[in-house]
Amino acid sequence: YGNARLSRLVARDEMRRSHPLELIWRVLPDDHTPSHLELRVDTKLLAGLKLELLPPPGSGLPPLAVDWPEADKGWRLAGPVAAVAASAESGGQSLLHLTLGPTAGPGATVPPGAWRVVVRTTLTEPVRITARVQRDDTPPGYRTLGRQSWLDHPFGWDWDEEARGYVAPRGAKDAPGCPVTREGTCVAYAGAENSAEDLAILFVGAARPLTRDPDTGEPFTRHPGAVKASAYSSEGVGHMARPGESFGPTLVALGDDGLALPGKRAAGVVSGSVTRMSGTSMAAPQVARALLGYFLTVPPAEQTAAGERIALTGTADWARPDRRMGQGMLVG
Template identity: 40%
Template sequence: MTGWKQCAQVPRWGQADWEAMQGVASPGPDGMSRIVPAFLKVAPTGGLDAAAMLALLSQIGQLGGRLTRPEADRLASALPPPGESVAELRLVIHLPRPKLDELAQLGAVLHVGPPVALPLVPLTEMSQPGENLQLDGAAPASTPILGVIDDGIPFLHARTRRGAAASRIAAIWLQADARVPAAFGAGLVRIGRQLDRGDIETMLASGETEADIYRRMNRSLLPVTQRASTNHLLSHGAQVLDSAGGADPFAATDAGLRDVDILAVQLPPAAVADTSGRRLDPYVVMGLRWMVTEALRLCRARGGPVPLIVNISMGSLGGPGTASAFLADWIAHEMDRYRKLSGAGPDDPGLRVVLPYGNSWRDRLVAKAVVRPDQPLKLTWRLQPDDHSASFLELRAAGDTAGLRVSVTAPDARVPPLSLAWDQAAQGWRCNGPSGKPRAAVLPLAETPTALLLALAPTERPGGGEVAPAGGWQIEVTAAPGTEVSVKAQVQRDDTPAGYRLLGRQPWLDHPAGWTWDGEMRGYLDPGAGPVTRKASAAAHAGIDRPGALTVGALRQGAPVRPSTYTAEGGTPGSAGPSLSAIADDGAILGGRLTAGVLSGSSARLSGTSVAAPAVVRRMIERLLTGQGIELGDLIGQAPGPAPDSRRGYGALEGQRAWSASGE
């Protein structure tokens, strides 16, 4: 039956429910049921002792749940000694999707990741993660560790070495699609491969070229249909890693940086290609958990707490924009965990995480309005043709939704109009096509009943299947008499990263009152007086609220130095602006900053808050190596004011040098 109908059961998991409706969570072609990564928080009254933790794991095992090897390693570090307990335990569990409701009875399911089919065929290369990390000499405990989580990490690059053949990379996790290889361990899921320093140095000594090693590793881990970034001339991860901690392997001027060990996570291509963050956030969280565990091993090897500075130059849009957002909340948890287990002092975060503030200032993705009976929120959500991925729009009400009504009108009759009270819409509705699968759906978002998710199928499916009409979708929120509620609409990111095969094409919001003259951009691009706004355009993680967590905006060289034309703007209760800003563009014409390519000796330019963040990380490392402070005031050279500028933050990173023809 086509047309809108209410879901048989009230959806609970947002985009995971949309995937289930599309059949993504049904049995795979090999007959194996698809499983999902579930992010579980257990915090019972009285805490958990070791026996309670083991009993919990037994219950999870009975549901068909599995752990990754890094998760099992992390759990070992969480077991309290006899007679003690922990107030909270967090786990990443891979289990069949139909078991989610039973898992939710054991604790709070904070997030459900995208499904994967398990088991699959074994990998062509097998290796167990090493339990011990090799150290080159007795590095002092105060020498920091650099962590980088990104796409396409060139782990053989000369700028990550000490001399010709000694690697600074203590360990790297090359993530890939989940598998359960034979003989890998009962109940364990394998996600890619981990290399330690010894593995990397063996490769360096083999005489094989960097390019050949990368190709061989990528063939063993990734399907040929996925982009292996280290097979190409440049990658986002190569540029970020070099910006954050790259050093000449021989120059005396870089001797301090060469003492800094590196932990790295290479994200799977499928997670990077899906810019909505649906696949990205789960892998970032798993990578950070692994990184914290490996850094704790280095702490034990060095005999004391070690500062860990992690750069995550990735991000998505949408979400509540506060510290409760999934990625922001879990990063804060890992920061607390590292401080506790590393032995850092009470005023020392131990782990510091630096993130980009976002690049979506001009992308027309946010609208805000106070909805009254005489002032509805009316928007046109423009979907592009040839969009091979689903599109999502979030509606969030900052208060009681009683009296609000939501209407959706498609650009053609394939999807009939829908008009429902907000609370009724939150029960879940779907509009099926002839196949019985939905072209569109209205779903509740898991974290709050005051948030709705409008999901649309791709506008193009080369292999067949239901599609949503491209064009202008009319979205309207109205209020009954006596109702006055602030409502925010935000389009989730849906573009295709540079170098990847076309997947998404970014939809945007439009309004008749928009688009006045923008003097800087020399076009009719300013949102004007309508509800579409550039405020609140920051990344989903921008509301993170922890000492040691910094968000970074981008600046452009010029007279005067000004925010880059893409750098996001604050404007939510959880994020008034970035922590600080750093130069990410050498000028209006010469965009980006000069960084390393994938292969040793190559170079490329990278622009965006993605390159501003590692500039801050590099400065923090340099200051630690010389015994200087790395608090926010130390980095900007002045005491932070009472509130940040909405795009610049509390100030600019002090001491950055301008680009010249001879380089920095």
């Protein structure tokens, strides 16, 4: 389902004429790859939307100011350094794609730092808008070329009880709210057309065992199987969802052995060796194995969608998924 919950890659807000969307897009130095930011609104609300992109102070570059409906004509800053383009998507959505060139490399580069993004509505209100930064980091084990840009906001640093630090975006229920959010941080194909409702596609989140009750601090003796969603495991949308967005994973499976022991043991590249790997990619194979066990043990004529659900979560009653835990923990 994704591992980007803590990466600060998503923002959503409800704009009004007196309340624009304002974000700081932090582009890192020594990034050899382009950075991409996607903005989406309902196509029928495009009229009167204006975009401003202000380069970092002291960069000497001119700002961009454009009407969103006119952005499909394209805009380029100093050749390959930056560009913007708009396009229509299925589901009545309009996409505006901002691209910044690398901040390092042999060719033209953009200045790293705080790029300020402002979107205003001058006619229609309210207008719901979603901003999403594309993944740009380098997987472990590869030469470091890409560095992940991310979204910042003055109200994006509240107390996170689990992390024990001021690293959480302010919740949507608090005022003034913070558009940067952990909701909707799932992989892009979880929001593809019909995928969220297609029960033939299972999206798996990661969880970890709980050894103590988070409220009382007492050890779990009566419920040794208690689990909690891993902090990094992506979260579905609960507020201001746009059409097609995923509400949560289908279910979760163990992706970590504990808070102090992240990951699961897996086979290493050398014969007889093991390594620890974490993430929802470690949880998903467990669900695949459970499904395979169901298909191998239940005659084809007796296999049903309800039977698959019971084999996975112990119940056939699947309603709207929880943002973090989906329909629950994989049984067994």
